Amino acid sequence: MPRRKVNINRVFHALGDATRRAIVEKLSEGPISVSRLAKPLDITLAAVLQHVQILEESGLVHTEKTGRVRTCRMEPAGLSAAEQWIGDRRLFWEQRLDRLGDLLAEPDED
Amino acid sequence: MPRRKVNINRVFHALGDATRRAIVEKLSEGPISVSRLAKPLDITLAAVLQHVQILEESGLVHTEKTGRVRTCRMEPAGLSAAEQWIGDRRLFWEQRLDRLGDLLAEPDED
DNA sequence: TGGATACTTAAGTCAGTACTTGACTAATAG
DNA sequence: CTATTAGTCAAGTACTGACTTAAGTATCCA
Numbered sequence: 121m122p123r124r125k126v127n128i129n130r131v132f133h134a135l136g137d138a139t140r141r142a143i144v145e146k147l148s149e150g151p152i153s154v155s156r157l158a159k160p161l162d163i164t165l166a167a168v169l170q171h172v173q174i175l176e177e178s179g180l181v182h183t184e185k186t187g188r189v190r191t192c193r194m195e196p197a198g199l200s201a202a203e204q205w206i207g208d209r210r211l212f213w214e215q216r217l218d219r220l221g222d223l224l225a226e227p228d229e230d
Numbered sequence: 231m232p233r234r235k236v237n238i239n240r241v242f243h244a245l246g247d248a249t250r251r252a253i254v255e256k257l258s259e260g261p262i263s264v265s266r267l268a269k270p271l272d273i274t275l276a277a278v279l280q281h282v283q284i285l286e287e288s289g290l291v292h293t294e295k296t297g298r299v300r301t302c303r304m305e306p307a308g309l310s311a312a313e314q315w316i317g318d319r320r321l322f323w324e325q326r327l328d329r330l331g332d333l334l335a336e337p338d339e340d
Numbered sequence: 341t342g343g344a345t346a347c348t349t350a351a352g353t354c355a356g357t358a359c360t361t362g363a364c365t366a367a368t369a370g
Numbered sequence: 371c372t373a374t375t376a377g378t379c380a381a382g383t384a385c386t387g388a389c390t391t392a393a394g395t396a397t398c399c400a
Binding site: 137 | 387388389390391395396398
């Protein structure tokens with residue numbers, strides 16, 4: 121159950137940034153703190169936090185603070201929403217090709 | 231075979247814009263001219279053209295000019311690349327859950 | 341208690357992006 | 371041939387978005 125409603129608009133916007141995709145890649149290996157997320161990235165902790173917030177608002181990521189550490193984890197529903205949007209497009213595309221194929225396959229020569 | 235190399239970075243960036251996703255939605259129903267693409271959108275033709283160019287550079291869309299009409303069509307490889315990136319993330323996520331499940335499932339077996 | 345750690349917040353900078361306008365070219369219909 | 375249609379190009383503007391710095395809070399450790 122997602123803790124926050126997924127917004128497809130925000131999800132795609134969030135994934136549009138390479139740094140945020142790098143964060144998602146890291147998070148898909150498992151939960152991790154903000155500062156450990158920041159370590160391999162060449163930007164300040166404050167900047168990483170901003171990215172994390174955007175990811176959280178999109179519904180892709182959930183975070184939780186325990187003591188002074190904020191732990192980030194994937195919220196798979198966000199990615200699923202994006203995947204489904206893409207899948208829907210492919211569905212349209214394939215249905216269209218099917219109809220096209222039907223037309224071309226018509227055995228109506230004489 | 232894609233006419234242009236797909237760049238995952240550009241693909242996600244292109245999909246990050248709502249207007250461009252609307253264009254992709256329209257194109258997934260079938261090829262269409264730039265001006266017909268522009269009609270339902272509340273922006274100028276020039277702006278639409280700019281979006282189409284970005285989509286083309288990302289490898290999501292292919293366009294071709296015949297006479298004075300430029301026809302745009304989907305290039306499915308672009309969407310597939312994005313879908314695969316997402317799928318890969320989910321794979322990592324699920325593998326992690328599996329390992330976690332294994333640990334939790336058998337406290338005193340063997 | 342005091343210093344280090346892990347964020348958090350606010351403000352500001354700067355580049356990139358979406359969009360417009362206006363002038364232009366090329367194809368096509370009357 | 372002329373008018374219209376369809377797109378193209380080049381500036382220019384306004385806004386957004388990524389990033390930084392700097393100062394602040396809360397927690398943890400010795």
